[in-house]
Amino acid sequence: MLIKCPHCGSRPSEEFTYLGDASVKRPGSTDPSTMDQWFDYVYLRDNRKGRMHEYWHHSGGCRSWLVVDRDTLTHEIFGSMTARDWAKRQGAGS
Amino acid sequence: MKYSVFSLLRNSLSGHKHWTPAWRNPEPRKDYDIIIVGGGGHGLSTAYYLAKEHKLTNVAVLEKGWLGSGNIGRNTTIIRSNYMLPGNNPFYEWSMKLWEGLEQDFNFNAMVSQRGVLNLFHTDPQRDAFARRGNAMRIDGVDAELLDREAVREMVPFLDFDNARFPVKGGLLQRRGGTVRHDAVAWGYARGADSRGVDIIQNCEVTGMRIENGRVKGVETSKGYIGCRKLGLAAAGNSSEVAAMAGMKLPIESHVLQAFVSEGLKPYIDQVVTFGAGHFYVSQSDKGGLVFGGDLDGYNSYARRGNLPMVEHVIEAGVAMIPGLARVRVLRSWGGIMDMSMDGSPIIDKTHIEGLYLNTGWCYGGFKATPASGWCFAHTIAKNEPHKLNAAYRLDRFRRGYMIDEKGQGATPNLH
Numbered sequence: 352m353l354i355k356c357p358h359c360g361s362r363p364s365e366e367f368t369y370l371g372d373a374s375v376k377r378p379g380s381t382d383p384s385t386m387d388q389w390f391d392y393v394y395l396r397d398n399r400k401g402r403m404h405e406y407w408h409h410s411g412g413c414r415s416w417l418v419v420d421r422d423t424l425t426h427e428i429f430g431s432m433t434a435r436d437w438a439k440r441q442g443a444g445s
Numbered sequence: 446m447k448y449s450v451f452s453l454l455r456n457s458l459s460g461h462k463h464w465t466p467a468w469r470n471p472e473p474r475k476d477y478d479i480i481i482v483g484g485g486g487h488g489l490s491t492a493y494y495l496a497k498e499h500k501l502t503n504v505a506v507l508e509k510g511w512l513g514s515g516n517i518g519r520n521t522t523i524i525r526s527n528y529m530l531p532g533n534n535p536f537y538e539w540s541m542k543l544w545e546g547l548e549q550d551f552n553f554n555a556m557v558s559q560r561g562v563l564n565l566f567h568t569d570p571q572r573d574a575f576a577r578r579g580n581a582m583r584i585d586g587v588d589a590e591l592l593d594r595e596a597v598r599e600m601v602p603f604l605d606f607d608n609a610r611f612p613v614k615g616g617l618l619q620r621r622g623g624t625v626r627h628d629a630v631a632w633g634y635a636r637g638a639d640s641r642g643v644d645i646i647q648n649c650e651v652t653g654m655r656i657e658n659g660r661v662k663g664v665e666t667s668k669g670y671i672g673c674r675k676l677g678l679a680a681a682g683n684s685s686e687v688a689a690m691a692g693m694k695l696p697i698e699s700h701v702l703q704a705f706v707s708e709g710l711k712p713y714i715d716q717v718v719t720f721g722a723g724h725f726y727v728s729q730s731d732k733g734g735l736v737f738g739g740d741l742d743g744y745n746s747y748a749r750r751g752n753l754p755m756v757e758h759v760i761e762a763g764v765a766m767i768p769g770l771a772r773v774r775v776l777r778s779w780g781g782i783m784d785m786s787m788d789g790s791p792i793i794d795k796t797h798i799e800g801l802y803l804n805t806g807w808c809y810g811g812f813k814a815t816p817a818s819g820w821c822f823a824h825t826i827a828k829n830e831p832h833k834l835n836a837a838y839r840l841d842r843f844r845r846g847y848m849i850d851e852k853g854q855g856a857t858p859n860l861h
């Protein structure tokens with residue numbers, strides 16, 4: 352798999368460290384009443400078969416966090432952006 | 446037909462023309478008491494123990510592919526019960542005991558071979574950790590021996606003992622661990638279940654569930670709707686997909702694990718040997734091929750094939766452990782999809798939906814669990830409550846904070 356880093360260009364996947372699903376949302380509050388949201392955030396996953404957005408860290412390169420659009424069934428990669436741009440995009444949607 | 450030396454003799458005299466199929470190939474009926482989704486090791490052993498231990502035979506196993514096409518036919522066949530945390534060893538040791546009597550029990554040659562599993566250590570802290578694990582095993586009545594370097598050298602002289610970076614300092618040995626022919630496990634359980642009246646329906650994919658008033662009513666399949674009172678999910682790497690049909694979201698990620706086999710060699714490695722300084726393990730099949738593997742590729746996948754970086758990593762680790770491997774040619778490699786859980790331990794439980802039961806989270810170690818998993822899942826389904834042996838494998842343990850995290854990695858499925 353080749354992952355396109357916005358800073359470094361197309362790089363082999365072994366330069367990256369995988370974190371996983373980028374659609375999970377960290378709850379904004381630590382109030383005990385948000386326990387269910389925290390449980391969901393830490394433990395539950397859609398575990399999608401098909402296209403999904405996921406965090407990859409370019410740990411063997413420029414060390415930026417990226418969000419990669421990848422198909423879990425074919426391993427095809429459709430695109431990537433910095434995690435910062437992803438967060439902005441997510442923020443704009445809410 | 447009972448398999449025995451007499452049936453073998455009789456059939457060889459008649460030119461092997463009269464063997465009957467080991468199981469039927471029935472069309473699904475409209476309704477069953479119990480349906481099991483997934484005809485892998487766990488689904489088939491569940492059906493077998495439902496029929497044998499609980500006399501429940503109005504049961505169907507629905508398998509989307511052919512029997513044994515999933516991980517049961519893709520694993521590296523290792524069995525062991527060398528766990529440490531409470532909740533794990535009694536379960537895995539029960540599995541080992543079932544393995545020890547399995548072939549007589551289901552009248553099928555599964556080539557259970559207790560050739561020993563040897564885990565190498567390379568540093569003093571690792572030795573201490575292994576000593577602790579060995580003690581935990583012995584407390585639970587499991588056999589464990591801590592070997593020093595010379596004892597290891599006697600067993601496996603071809604290791605790179607003086608590797609500059611990872612010298613071999615000794616190993617933890619479970620003599621009762623070993624290997625079992627994985628396909629034969631699927632076939633033996635299938636035959637045993639079928640002969641007791643269970644319908645095993647291949648090429649029948651479950652595509653939906655009918656749930657009314659919080660109760661399971663039946664499943665939609667590629668062969669039409671089939672009703673049931675109880676539904677057990679044993680879909681391994683596809684667990685999230687199947688559970689989603691019931692509106693459930695699981696603490697599971699699907700990951701690919703690769704395995705490899707070499708060209709056939711003369712007898713070389715008698716045990717299962719694992720490298721302690723990287724992820725690599727190897728055994729030799731009765732055909733002579735070295736069967737080996739390593740870590741997960743590390744990213745979510747449903748592809749049943751991995752990528753080259755992990756191939757390179759596994760081979761590197763292998764050659765670091767056994768330099769002689771450098772001259773061996775790899776014959777083929779393949780991948781399977783693991784149901785990686787958030788703490789690296791399995792789930793065998795009821796769910797909040799009445800009549801719906803869950804068996805998942807086997808990670809890369811579910812083959813050794815096949816007998817006990819089916820035995821406990823059958824109990825859980827039949828009695829509508831977990832057995833003592835799977836009581837720690839509850840689905841709500843994540844919410845309650847009772848994780849069973851052998852590796853201490855936290856909620857990171859790809860690192861367990």
Ligand SMILES: Cc1cc2nc3c(=O)[nH]c(=O)nc-3n(C[C@H](O)[C@H](O)[C@H](O)COP(=O)(O)OP(=O)(O)OC[C@H]3O[C@@H](n4cnc5c(N)ncnc54)[C@H](O)[C@@H]3O)c2cc1C
Pocket residue numbers: 482483484485486487488507508509510513514515516517518519520521522523524649650651652679680681682683687702703704738779780781782783807808809810811812813814
């Ligand atoms: C390369 C590799 C090496 C491994 N090595 C070992 C080892 O050495 N020791 C060990 O203990 N474990 C090992 N494992 C893990 C072990 O193989 C698995 O944990 C175990 O086999 C999973 O249980 P199962 O046999 O029921 O899975 P499977 O055989 O995968 O059964 C699940 C079945 O469900 C079916 N299914 C899925 N969705 C549906 C649907 N919607 N409708 C109908 N059917 C469906 C699938 O087709 C599949 O046949 C290894 C795995 C791999 C891939």
Ligand SMILES: [Zn+2]
Pocket residue numbers: 356357358359360409412413414415
């Ligand atoms: Zn980069």
